[in-house]
Amino acid sequence: MSMNLQSRTIQTLPDDREALYNLVWRESAERIASLCNISIEGIARRCAELQIPRPLTGYWKALEKGTAPAIPPLPALKQGRG
Numbered sequence: 001m002s003m004n005l006q007s008r009t010i011q012t013l014p015d016d017r018e019a020l021y022n023l024v025w026r027e028s029a030e031r032i033a034s035l036c037n038i039s040i041e042g043i044a045r046r047c048a049e050l051q052i053p054r055p056l057t058g059y060w061k062a063l064e065k066g067t068a069p070a071i072p073p074l075p076a077l078k079q080g081r082g
Contacts, residue, residue, distance in 0.1 A: 012036060013046055021052045021074045028060050051077055 013036055014020045023032060024047060029040045036043075047054050053072045062068040 013038060013043065017050045017052065017077065018074060020046065020050060024052065024054050025071050029054070051075060 013032070014023060024043070029043050032038075032043055033040045044054065046052075052074065059068055
């Protein structure tokens with residue numbers, strides 16, 4: 001069984017890019033926001049800065065139904081964005 005946020009409390013979002021990627025694909029943005037005391041927009045901003053793909057709207061409901069798309073791989077970090 002994979003570790004989820006019910007078994008631990010997070011105070012801040014992970015600084016590590018891969019850890020944040022794994023977190024956003026393991027838990028909903030609403031749950032992460034609640035546990036980290038950050039807005040969903042803050043999570044989205046951090047993911048954008050680190051070029052981390054996030055689940056689209058409806059992903060978690062589709063996951064419950066067994067129809068969710070595959071999780072995209074974490075792309076290589078492109079330097080010089082901005």
